[in-house]
Amino acid sequence: MSSPLGGQEAEAAVKVTKDKNGVDLITLQNPRGFSAKVSLHGGQVLSWKNERGEELLFRSSKANSKPPAPVRAGIPICFPQFGNRGSLEQHGFARNRIWEIDRNPPPLHHNDCDGKVFIDLLLKPSEEDMRIWPHSFEFRLRVLLTSHGALKLISRVRNIGCKAFCFSIAYHTYFSVSDISEVRVEGLETLDYLDNLHHKKRFTEQGDALTFETEVDRIYIGSPHMIGVFDHEKKRTFLIRKEGLPDAVVWNPWEKKAKAIVDMGDDEYRQTICVDGAAVEKPITLKPGEEWTGRLELSALPSL
Numbered sequence: 001m002s003s004p005l006g007g008q009e010a011e012a013a014v015k016v017t018k019d020k021n022g023v024d025l026i027t028l029q030n031p032r033g034f035s036a037k038v039s040l041h042g043g044q045v046l047s048w049k050n051e052r053g054e055e056l057l058f059r060s061s062k063a064n065s066k067p068p069a070p071v072r073a074g075i076p077i078c079f080p081q082f083g084n085r086g087s088l089e090q091h092g093f094a095r096n097r098i099w100e101i102d103r104n105p106p107p108l109h110h111n112d113c114d115g116k117v118f119i120d121l122l123l124k125p126s127e128e129d130m131r132i133w134p135h136s137f138e139f140r141l142r143v144l145l146t147s148h149g150a151l152k153l154i155s156r157v158r159n160i161g162c163k164a165f166c167f168s169i170a171y172h173t174y175f176s177v178s179d180i181s182e183v184r185v186e187g188l189e190t191l192d193y194l195d196n197l198h199h200k201k202r203f204t205e206q207g208d209a210l211t212f213e214t215e216v217d218r219i220y221i222g223s224p225h226m227i228g229v230f231d232h233e234k235k236r237t238f239l240i241r242k243e244g245l246p247d248a249v250v251w252n253p254w255e256k257k258a259k260a261i262v263d264m265g266d267d268e269y270r271q272t273i274c275v276d277g278a279a280v281e282k283p284i285t286l287k288p289g290e291e292w293t294g295r296l297e298l299s300a301l302p303s304l
């Protein structure tokens, strides 16, 4: 059978290898030749490539790769908090922990099982985690490559303890773009946002589409189910679909901040934009036994 593009079909595959630190790295490949790589370090998607082998996610040339420090690439999972408060490290500890492959996950909705190209990961708190965040949880993450090459991340957080807890979460998504000057984001018009550059003061977006000429660090509140990230130069649109994630974080450090980020090249701010499906403004509360599900689906589509 040939692929829709007339080439030979690639095999649908889920392969587990070890990275240079001996940590499991899972490679997903669908019959159209799309692929994704997921590391047990942080449960983090590190790569997502289209059928032409083009990398769709950004990786800093200075990215750390050794646990427990976070990797500036792909889609870090910010949990159980987004931001820098209290005793937890910035953006929580989930992205700094070694997850495990979940060989027997509770069943998911059939829409979350498109094809067979997915991996199920599980994070449970260590004793150290319980000391800094005394809540018993199970965080199940399914990373799935659909038959069309979309990347789906389905998170399920269950409270398995005896007292309620609340958390915030963000899929901290580093999109690869031609140049930040070519990028516009649509779907956030008229929304209120909390501006991290102004002590989280609340503003209302006035523009029609978001374009970038300086540092941006905002949490858009009550954002829609769909957001578009347009790269004019590459004639590519990233479509972000999300459920259970009411907010959208938009971040580009720009020149001065990028120079101060040790694990980011000085000029690399031009090659990425973060647009994160998130639940930040109103943290999610789970009573004992309750489970929250959040879905993120990313597609990379040709655009005029």
Ligand code: TA6
Pocket: 070, 083, 090, 091, 196, 217, 218, 249, 250, 251
């Ligand atoms: O809003 C996004 C943000 O909180 C920025 O303030 C910046 O800190 C970014 O996340 C990156 O955080 P990280 O810990 O990954 O360097």
